[in-house]
Amino acid sequence: MIYLLWSLRYGKLAGNNPWEHRVWNGRTQSPPTTFNFDETPEVTWEAYDYEHIPMPDGGHA
Amino acid sequence: MGSPHVRGGYFAYAALVFSILSYLVALPSAVRYLTGRRPCTRVDFVSTPMLYALGFIGLFTVGGLTGLFLAALGIDVHVHDTYFVIAHFHYIMVGGALMGYLGGLHFWWPKITGRMYPEAWGRLSAMIVFIGFNLTFFPQFILGYLGMPRRYWQYPPGVPSTKCALYGRRFNLGRLDISCL
Numbered sequence: 456m457i458y459l460l461w462s463l464r465y466g467k468l469a470g471n472n473p474w475e476h477r478v479w480n481g482r483t484q485s486p487p488t489t490f491n492f493d494e495t496p497e498v499t500w501e502a503y504d505y506e507h508i509p510m511p512d513g514g515h516a
Numbered sequence: 517m518g519s520p521h522v523r524g525g526y527f528a529y530a531a532l533v534f535s536i537l538s539y540l541v542a543l544p545s546a547v548r549y550l551t552g553r554r555p556c557t558r559v560d561f562v563s564t565p566m567l568y569a570l571g572f573i574g575l576f577t578v579g580g581l582t583g584l585f586l587a588a589l590g591i592d593v594h595v596h597d598t599y600f601v602i603a604h605f606h607y608i609m610v611g612g613a614l615m616g617y618l619g620g621l622h623f624w625w626p627k628i629t630g631r632m633y634p635e636a637w638g639r640l641s642a643m644i645v646f647i648g649f650n651l652t653f654f655p656q657f658i659l660g661y662l663g664m665p666r667r668y669w670q671y672p673p674g675v676p677s678t679k680c681a682l683y684g685r686r687f688n689l690g691r692l693d694i695s696c697l
Binding site: 458459461462463464466467468469470473474480484485486487 | 563621623625626627628629630631632633634637638641
């Protein structure tokens, strides 16, 4: 568990989408802002249609 | 999980009711577990959270199957109120709760803090937790099966073979691994 505390200061920046997922977690900042999204995100795709859901920006920094 | 832990007497009809209650826990748990496992078939990269999730599956399987032992009356007469129950309980609680908690902690850590934890250390700790837990609690299945009762401060003379008791004690040092992390 010690390395978790270590990573707080010295860990590399996680970026907005640390696991390179296509879900909503990757579409906001790390850590998220107070209301998770500053503006209401627009959805143009079906849920679970992962092959057509665009990948959010920002993997490992 | 109710019956093996709280059952008091051995009145036959009461035992029957407790057995039914135990099955009411065990069988839906098995269904829920087998259905929940399906999304894990498309895994292409084993990260720290995934290691914890796989550990969860392994430990929870053992805990769940031994739960069926405790629900079956014929076997429970033998292992009731022994270390077998303790081992079963910890496989359920550590396997079901602690492994999930630690895996979730690692999964959300970068999102929560904005910093990535070191992956190598994460995997190492997941392995140590898994191995240390098994070294601690698996011998308790054997101990309980050999007749070691729970809530005794000492090994009763001649009940479990001293060899197994010794191994159990020695393996309990594995608990240090968990507490150190």
